[in-house]
Amino acid sequence: MLDRLLRWKVPLIILLVLILVGTIHYTSVPRREISKLEGLWRDMLSPxxxxxxxxxxxxxxxxxxxxxxxxxxxxxxxxxxxxxxxxxxxxxxxxxxxxxxxxxxxxxxxxxGNHALLVAEVIGRSPSNWESTIVVNKGQSHGVVSGMAVVTNAGIVGTVINSSSYTSTVLLIVDAQSATGGLVQSSGDLVLVEGGQMDQGTLLARPLSRDTSVEVGDVIVTSGLSRIYPKNLPIGEVVAVESRQYDLSFAAVVQPFVDFTRLEYVLIVMPQGES
Known part of the structure; x- marks a missing residue:
C-alpha cells in the first residue's frame, strides 16, 4: 500500500500544481459571477x-x-x-x-545745574537697623572722597562717609546721624533737617528762628550754607507739623522726594572740573 502511494506521489503533486495554477488563473480574471465554491470560501474568510x-x-x-x-x-x-x-x-x-x-x-x-556730577550704581545696602547706608561702585580712583554730597534728579540722598579705591559708603539723610541745612522754599526761612525716622522713611525739619513758619505742603530745599550740598536742591515736602514745648516751637515731618527703597543709581557731586 505504501509502495503504491509512493509511486503516485509525483503524479499527485503535478496534478495539485495544475489545479492550483488553473484556480489562480480562473479567479484572477475579472468576472461578473463567481463559482459557489469560491463564494463559500470568501464567506468563510470574511470574518x-x-x-x-x-x-x-x-x-x-x-x-x-x-x-x-x-x-x-x-x-x-x-x-x-x-x-x-x-x-x-x-x-x-x-x-x-x-x-x-x-x-x-x-x-x-x-x-x-552748575555742578559736576558722577554717575554711580548702588551695589549694596546696610543690613543694620541702626544705620542707613548704601554702597556705590565709585571710589577714590574716580575722585570720590568723604564729605561729598550724593543726589538724584529727585533730590538729595546723603553724604559719602568713607571710600575705598572702587567703592564708597553713603550715609542716607534718613539716618539718625544725618543733619542738613534747609530752607522753606516759599518763605526762605531756615530749618535744620534731621533723620532718625527710618521706620517711617521721613525727616524732621526744626526751625532755626521763632519767626519761622512752616505749613503742610511746603517744599524744603537745601540752604547752601554748608560745604556739602549746593543750594536749592530738593529735600522733601512737609506732610505734618507737630507742636513742641507748649506751642513755642514745632517740628515739621518731611516726606523725602527720593524713594530710598528703590535706589539703583545716584549722582555724586564732584568739585568743578571733574565728572
Missing amino acids: FQWTVSKVGGFFQNQVAEINRWRGLKERNDELEERVVQLEAEVFTLRNYRRENEWLREALDFRDE
Missing part, C-alpha cells in the same frame, strides 16, 4: 478578514496617535523654551529701558 482589518486599523491609529503626541510634546517643549528665552529678553529690555530713562533724567538734571 477573519474583517477582524484582521479592524485590528490592523486600530494599531495603525494607535501608532499615529503616539507619533502625533510625541510631536506635540516636542513642539510644546520647544515653545516652553522659547517662552523662557523671550521672558528673559523682556526682563533685560525692561532693565535697559529703566536705566536709560534714569540716565536721561540724570543728564537733564546735570545740564540744568
